[in-house]
Amino acid sequence: MSNMIQFVANHDDLSTDKGFQFKFYCDKCRNGHMSRFLPNKVGIAGELLRAAGSLFGGHFSDAGNAAYHVQRAIGGKAHDDALDTAVQEGKTYFKQCTRCGHWVCPDVCWNHSAGLCEDCAPDEHEELTAQQRQAAREQIHTKTREQDYTKDLDFLGRASLTQCPKCSAKLAPGQKFCPECGTTNAAAATKAKFCGDCGAAVKAEQRFCAECGAKQ
Numbered sequence: 001m002s003n004m005i006q007f008v009a010n011h012d013d014l015s016t017d018k019g020f021q022f023k024f025y026c027d028k029c030r031n032g033h034m035s036r037f038l039p040n041k042v043g044i045a046g047e048l049l050r051a052a053g054s055l056f057g058g059h060f061s062d063a064g065n066a067a068y069h070v071q072r073a074i075g076g077k078a079h080d081d082a083l084d085t086a087v088q089e090g091k092t093y094f095k096q097c098t099r100c101g102h103w104v105c106p107d108v109c110w111n112h113s114a115g116l117c118e119d120c121a122p123d124e125h126e127e128l129t130a131q132q133r134q135a136a137r138e139q140i141h142t143k144t145r146e147q148d149y150t151k152d153l154d155f156l157g158r159a160s161l162t163q164c165p166k167c168s169a170k171l172a173p174g175q176k177f178c179p180e181c182g183t184t185n186a187a188a189a190t191k192a193k194f195c196g197d198c199g200a201a202v203k204a205e206q207r208f209c210a211e212c213g214a215k216q
Helices: 002-009 044-056 060-074 076-091 124-146 186-191
Strands: 011-013 022-025 032-034
Touching: 002 076, 022 076
Parallel strands: none
Antiparallel strands: 011 022, 022 032
């Protein structure tokens, strides 16, 4: 099994006193394969009887000795043989990259056209799509930072907010009417200048209305 050490190292040992089972993982995405359960037929009865004897026929101080016998029941040659069988089985569900040596799952992490794992030989279409999405994210980030979304905010409170005299709703600077009840904003109406013909707002320096051309 020495030639499989990288594969064997990436696994969970699920063996118990009843038998042996192992779960192997892809080195890249952690997808896994669970080996077939192999009953432990060698040495279980004797070791478990010794464990029971240590617990019930001796003293509580023998509990460590009982644990030792239980460990022997699931260890030793039978365990090693079961692991070797599971490794041989597991090899059929993973591919080893000859460039980095990693064992990966063929469905997600293996580039079949290149014969290497996707860490060493990324899929061109997947990589292009990923880079495009990354570039789009960076461009959106840059462009949003270029916009001034706070130019109309009064951080220092210089613009005095008034209230509607009728319903007390807040009125923004320049609002002629209350957006809640329609009451005239007397302060804004006094400052504003409107065309006498069409009613359009005109600036103080305007001589003619920009909407209808009437002289002001």
